[in-house]
Amino acid sequence: MYGKIEKAASFIKEKFNATPEIGLILGSGLGVLADEIENAVKIPYSEIPEFPVSTVEGHAGQLVLGELSGKKVVAMQGRFHYYEGYPMELVTFPVRVMKLLGVEKMIVTNAAGSVNESFVPGDLMLITDHINYTGTNPLIGPNDERFGPRFPDMSEAYSKQLRAKAKEIASSLKIDTKEGVYLGFSGPTYETPAEIRLARVMGGDAVGMSTVPEVIIARHSGIEVLGISCITNMAAGILDQPLSHEEVIETTEKVKSSFLSFVKEIVKQM
Numbered sequence: 643m644y645g646k647i648e649k650a651a652s653f654i655k656e657k658f659n660a661t662p663e664i665g666l667i668l669g670s671g672l673g674v675l676a677d678e679i680e681n682a683v684k685i686p687y688s689e690i691p692e693f694p695v696s697t698v699e700g701h702a703g704q705l706v707l708g709e710l711s712g713k714k715v716v717a718m719q720g721r722f723h724y725y726e727g728y729p730m731e732l733v734t735f736p737v738r739v740m741k742l743l744g745v746e747k748m749i750v751t752n753a754a755g756s757v758n759e760s761f762v763p764g765d766l767m768l769i770t771d772h773i774n775y776t777g778t779n780p781l782i783g784p785n786d787e788r789f790g791p792r793f794p795d796m797s798e799a800y801s802k803q804l805r806a807k808a809k810e811i812a813s814s815l816k817i818d819t820k821e822g823v824y825l826g827f828s829g830p831t832y833e834t835p836a837e838i839r840l841a842r843v844m845g846g847d848a849v850g851m852s853t854v855p856e857v858i859i860a861r862h863s864g865i866e867v868l869g870i871s872c873i874t875n876m877a878a879g880i881l882d883q884p885l886s887h888e889e890v891i892e893t894t895e896k897v898k899s900s901f902l903s904f905v906k907e908i909v910k911q912m
């Protein structure tokens with residue numbers, strides 16, 4: 643596996659010879675941030691050796707490297723999900739490539755359903771911690787010590803320091819943020835009302851189908867992580883209405899501008 647990651651990283655280095663210090667993983671409908679990257683080098687995932695190809699509507703499927711708020715960044719415009727049928731090591735492959743490119747800090751964003759009824763669609767939730775309810779783990783299998791230890795510590799998976807900075811920035815930009823625990827299911831089904839009640843009992847504030855695998859791999863290789871969920875809908879059973887991907891994309895449309903200015907300012911001050 644290490645050889646494949648090196649191959650992908652050296653292919654990218656040939657096209658972008660600077661060292662990106664910040665990695666960005668942009669969730670459903672939040673890929674617009676990548677369009678703000680200056681002097682952008684855009685590489686479709688299909689051109690990068692060993693990279694999987696994204697299949698979800700609303701995900702572009704390219705790596706974008708360049709400058710954002712004066713920092714060298716690498717952004718995933720479109721991500722890979724376990725529910726698409728990729729093995730976890732492919733879902734998280736881009737995070738290890740980012741590590742080899744030199745990334746030390748990462749902002750992971752996602753769209754999520756609110757379990758905590760005080761969170762409403764359009765809210766931005768700073769992730770304080772996650773619950774891995776995917777039923778698996780990207781680190782299962784032989785450990786590659788070149789990335790990290792066999793049993794990684796996850797006591798501060800989401801950087802307190804980055805979160806404090808994000809909170810400061812949010813208040814200066816008059817953006818109201820929440821804080822909470824992200825509970826990751828495998829998907830692709832949205833949760834049943836019973837699963838949402840379980841998520842609540844377990845201490846989840848928002849649910850989604852991504853982020854957990856990428857953050858586990860990021861933490862394994864010592865990358866500092868800030869996680870931001872865009873609350874796109876009330877989770878199943880809270881309002882008596884069905885859920886849809888359209889609703890998710892629609893809500894991200896609404897929060898786009900505040901989300902963009904928020905993350906750009908965070909990148910500037912990281």
Ligand SMILES: Cc1cc2[nH]c(=O)nc(N)n2n1
Pocket residue numbers: 670752753754755756827829831832833849850851874875876877878885890
């Ligand atoms: C992207 C996304 C949005 C939601 N909403 C929800 O209630 N449950 C999910 N799993 N997801 N995932």
